[in-house]
Amino acid sequence: MTLHRWVGILAVGGFTTFPVALGAQAAAGAPSAGAVRVTGGLVRGVDAPSGIRIFAGIPYAAPPVGPLRWKEPQPVAPWKGARNATRFSPRCMQLPVFNDMVFRSNGMSEDCLYLNVWTPAPSGATGRLPVLVYVYGGAFVGGDGSELRYDGESMARHGIVVVTMNYRLGAFGFLALAALTRESPHHASGNYGLLDQAAALRWVRRNIASFGGDPRRITVGGESAGSISVCALMASPLTRRLIAGAIGESGAMMHSRFGPVTLDSAEHLGQAFLDSAAARTLAELRALPAESLLRVSGRPGGRRFPVSVDGYFLPATPTDIFAAGKQAHVPVLVGWNSEESGWPDLLGNRQPTSESYAAALRERFGERAGEILRLLPDSSPAQVMDAAGVIAGAEFTAYGTWMWARLQQRTGRAAVYLYFYAHPRPAAEDPVQNPSHAGAVHSAEIEYALGNLATNQVYEWTPDDYALSDTMQAYFADFVKTGNPNGAGLPHWPAATVGGSPEVMILSVPLRAAPLPHDAVYRFFDRFYGNRPAH
Numbered sequence: 001m002t003l004h005r006w007v008g009i010l011a012v013g014g015f016t017t018f019p020v021a022l023g024a025q026a027a028a029g030a031p032s033a034g035a036v037r038v039t040g041g042l043v044r045g046v047d048a049p050s051g052i053r054i055f056a057g058i059p060y061a062a063p064p065v066g067p068l069r070w071k072e073p074q075p076v077a078p079w080k081g082a083r084n085a086t087r088f089s090p091r092c093m094q095l096p097v098f099n100d101m102v103f104r105s106n107g108m109s110e111d112c113l114y115l116n117v118w119t120p121a122p123s124g125a126t127g128r129l130p131v132l133v134y135v136y137g138g139a140f141v142g143g144d145g146s147e148l149r150y151d152g153e154s155m156a157r158h159g160i161v162v163v164t165m166n167y168r169l170g171a172f173g174f175l176a177l178a179a180l181t182r183e184s185p186h187h188a189s190g191n192y193g194l195l196d197q198a199a200a201l202r203w204v205r206r207n208i209a210s211f212g213g214d215p216r217r218i219t220v221g222g223e224s225a226g227s228i229s230v231c232a233l234m235a236s237p238l239t240r241r242l243i244a245g246a247i248g249e250s251g252a253m254m255h256s257r258f259g260p261v262t263l264d265s266a267e268h269l270g271q272a273f274l275d276s277a278a279a280r281t282l283a284e285l286r287a288l289p290a291e292s293l294l295r296v297s298g299r300p301g302g303r304r305f306p307v308s309v310d311g312y313f314l315p316a317t318p319t320d321i322f323a324a325g326k327q328a329h330v331p332v333l334v335g336w337n338s339e340e341s342g343w344p345d346l347l348g349n350r351q352p353t354s355e356s357y358a359a360a361l362r363e364r365f366g367e368r369a370g371e372i373l374r375l376l377p378d379s380s381p382a383q384v385m386d387a388a389g390v391i392a393g394a395e396f397t398a399y400g401t402w403m404w405a406r407l408q409q410r411t412g413r414a415a416v417y418l419y420f421y422a423h424p425r426p427a428a429e430d431p432v433q434n435p436s437h438a439g440a441v442h443s444a445e446i447e448y449a450l451g452n453l454a455t456n457q458v459y460e461w462t463p464d465d466y467a468l469s470d471t472m473q474a475y476f477a478d479f480v481k482t483g484n485p486n487g488a489g490l491p492h493w494p495a496a497t498v499g500g501s502p503e504v505m506i507l508s509v510p511l512r513a514a515p516l517p518h519d520a521v522y523r524f525f526d527r528f529y530g531n532r533p534a535h
Helices: 024-028 170-174 178-183 192-211 225-235 263-276 282-287 290-297 318-323 354-373 381-411 446-450 463-482 519-528
Strands: 010-012 015-017 036-038 041-044 053-059 082-084 114-119 129-135 161-165 213-223 245-249 332-337 416-421 503-507 512-515
Touching: 036 192, 041 053, 114 192, 129 192, 129 225, 129 463, 161 192, 170 192, 170 290, 178 263, 178 282, 192 213, 192 225, 213 225, 213 463, 225 245, 225 318, 245 463, 263 290, 318 381, 332 381, 332 463, 332 503, 354 381, 354 519, 381 416, 381 519, 446 463, 463 503
Parallel strands: 041 082, 129 161, 129 213, 213 245, 245 332, 332 416, 416 503
Antiparallel strands: 010 015, 036 041, 053 114, 114 161, 503 512
């Protein structure tokens, strides 16, 4: 991956913004000789020195502003001439929540429904290459398709077309209201961010052949909220037939704090937001400036806007859809990290002792705490920290992701490949701001999997890091191409089996296939939450 120039980086709140050009490769590249026809008109990108053609800021839906705020995405308006697709679009409205997001977006706006394409196909080539559509994470309140860690050039050099897209966030993307439900032709509200993703997938299906991509070979991938989205896209009747494969990193729509809730519950949360905005009607709420809505959502104790079972995008919970075998029957590559959460998330301010650990488990699991106490050693502070971290990580993302994989194994008709990412990041250049961790923290694998270590100058990457990244890129690219991560020269990655503890690929140094760590913990959670037993 060519190093991006870091001149002029500016920290704004919890964000870092980057010059809005495509980076060093585009700055050194030339405008593309050939324009590409897409829905709406012609677009012209840039040719990078690597040979990858890059198109940024292509509109896939009309701006969701004015009367289209809180509406299903609408078709783009045609334009005349060739539109320059050489700068990333504005990111969707969001507060500065996460300090590890490095954007190249052209500011921030409600007018944000754009996508980006990286393709190795020469100008004029038509649809043969497999496609990866990658959905960003950020708890459905932050993130952007321009982030450096999602840059598609490195993966495109493996012979695939890569797409990232923006989707609406927070109140703009997930507000449900009874008034919105009444005006909807589908009698649904909320989930606009997921409907944006569905519209982007339909755009890719219709247009990706113009970039050399195969519309029948679209794999969707994502991390955290992006992974939760992939799970939902597999479940939704609007999108499940558009997908040829799925990659999920640390997140699922099962046992998720991000939903889904009932539409009635989401509407009640939306009514509380309307009241806090001092608006009496939907019309008044639509008339408020976007910045005002953002400020209201960011007040202390700010409102929550979860995904809901709206009867349209989601006719039932994804858990029920997968259990009934009504999801997309496609190969799935899914996993999570060794340190998804830390021990303080279970113990709070208490010291890591056996007594405090047992007390925390009793508070959390009541009379069944003894079952889980027997599963992990806790005789020293170090063991307590490890055990509490496993439990907290399971609650956060690991158990839900495990449940997604198990349901897909049980009712799906294609292979499931599981990973456990355990490679900690190396030392940081500023260890005070970025302390080291014994394990792999939430989101740590993204730059490795997508080949973007060089874009993150926070850490002092080593040859081992680059070697692991090369291997992970090869696994992911092979999966996009064939539905199987195995390829020439790679250690064998076994498909997960339904019986017993599944074998997973331990993504670390060294790589190895092994039984899933902490499988007994996830099985306890399955019993505790009353789900069907895992066979």
